[in-house]
Amino acid sequence: RRLALQGATPAQLEHLANSCDKATFGVNQQDVLDEAYRKAGKLDADRFAWNFQAFGLVDCIKKALFAMDSKPRDIRAELYKLNVYGPGSFFKSHKDTPRGEDMFGSLVVVLPTPHEGGELYLRHGGKEWVYDSASELANLSEGDGLKVGYIALYSDVEHEVASVKSGYRITITYNLYFASEQNAPSAKLESPPSTEPVAAILGDLLAQPEFLPKGGLLGFGLLHEYPFPQRKGHVASVAPLEAVLKGSDRVIMNAVRQLGLEAALYIVYRATGGVYSFGRNAEVISQKYIQWSTENHVEDLDEELVNHYGGIVTVSKHRGDAKEEWYWKEMRKEEHPITWVTPKTTHNSFKDVYLAYGNQASIGYVYGTMVLVAKVGGPGDRRDLTILERTDADVDAEWEALVKEKEAEQMARAEQLAEANKLMESIPISQFQRDEENNPFL
Secondary structure: OOOOOOOOOOOHHHHHHOOOOEEEEEOOOOOEEEOOOOEEEEEHHHHHOOOOOOOHHHHHHHHHHOOOOOOOOOOOEEEEEEEEEEOEEEEEOOOOOOOOOEEEEEHHHHEOEEEEOOEEEEEEEEEEEOOOOHHHHHOHHHOOOOOOEEEEEEEEOOOOOOOEEEEEEEEEEEEEOOOOOOOOOOOOOOOOOOOHHHHOOOOOOOOOOOOOOEEEEEEOOOOOEEEOOOOOOOOEEOHHHHHOOOOOHHHHHHHHHHHHEEEEEEEEEOOOOOOOOOOOOOEEEEEEEEEOOOOOOOOOOOHHHHHOOOOOOEEOOOOOOOOOOOHHHHHHEEEOOOOEEEEOOOOHHHHOOOOOOEEEOOOOOEEEOEEEEEEEEOOOOOOOOOHHHOHHHHHHHHHHHHHHHHHHHHHHHHHHHHHHHHHHOOOOOOHHHHHHHHHOOO
């Protein structure tokens, strides 16, 4: 059957709705049908065709979403589904299921069919936006020709379709992909104007000699989430994901690289107990995404990461006992604390890597999170990283210096106490008695 978008009768739209399958959604890698959570109809891409080319919209999306990039990013749109939301239909808050490492978002085209309600709510970073397609399309006049509403969003943006009050809200969804893997920020960039303010602020910070006087690690909590391979026992590098950084995350990477710093994406590993406990709230970062199996028995996950996966200890398991010499030295030998420029957000935690709800069961991929870490040298040459290297002799010398400092502090306090006692002894007892008699608070 054929259906003209403009002028379709209620009976024709009802027939389209009845021709659809009930829409499911993904929960823990399974397709679930639960009309208490999602009530809508759907047609997969192989069950319909429509006379529309999305090339113009793709160009608009590319200009809007990637205006801050220093070089063009090729993207492609892949037809995904047709959805029909009739009276009483809705979809509660969810995130779209990632369908590959190069998928970054979705394009939703709203067809010009009369309806009320069905607003699309978008939430990210503590903010909320509303797209009211019903009102927008209702304001079109017949002389405007065929018009559609559309919205493009990153895959990790939480969104919700409000209940449709009347009519039929019909949408066509495209998955958006990066068309090429040649999109990673390069080490030397002709930086776009949008990157310059970030690089200038960071450069001013690094120019201050009191900031990281002994060098260290500089951390940036990233705003968006990214898809990781989901295979049992699979180990993958997160480096290729630099190619699909989005929005401000990409701007930060460009700015750091513009300053010539050695920077990379890392996953933050942190265990709080059980088989994979680091011990006492240890934290390790690694460029490897590792899917641990319950069949593996690892006593010290931090040592496993450091010895086999290039891990860097940022919070030592010995920190809680660092008042004792052995523990303090072990902590200093292994620990490289991170100074966070932008804090880790709640979704930049490894435990958030598993997607609870999606628009269908996850196939091969789930959401993961990561951080950007730059290695910084000492004042004078922030690119010289030799200052970050510590030998046993360096740690022994630091401990001796710390002990002498503590001894000097203790000696100074003892001298101050002796002077106070000497002063007290020099005051006659009768003076204390007079003071007590004249003090109304005694």
